[in-house]
Amino acid sequence: xxxxxxxxxxxxxxxxxxxxxxxxxxxxxxxxxxxxxxxxxxxxxxxxxxxxxxxxxxxxxxxxxxxxxx
Numbered sequence: 001x002x003x004x005x006x007x008x009x010x011x012x013x014x015x016x017x018x019x020x021x022x023x024x025x026x027x028x029x030x031x032x033x034x035x036x037x038x039x040x041x042x043x044x045x046x047x048x049x050x051x052x053x054x055x056x057x058x059x060x061x062x063x064x065x066x067x068x069x070x
Contacts, residue, residue: 007059014052017044
C-alpha cells in the first residue's frame with residue numbers, strides 16, 4: 001500500500017520528518033519558513049505520523065514474510 005518496503009528508507013524518512021518538525025518549532029517566529037518545514041514533514045511522512053507508522057509496520061511485515069520459507 002505504501003511506496004517503500006525498505007525499513008531503512010522508512011526510518012530515514014521519519015528522521016528527516018522529525019528534524020523538519022524540530023526546525024519548524026525552533027523558527028516559529030518566522031511563520032512562512034516554519035510552515036514550509038511542516039509541509040515537508042507531512043510530505044516525508046506521507047500524510048501523518050500514523051501513516052508513517054503504518055508504513056513501518058508494513059515494511060516489517062514484508063521483511064518477515066520474505067524471510068520465512070514456504
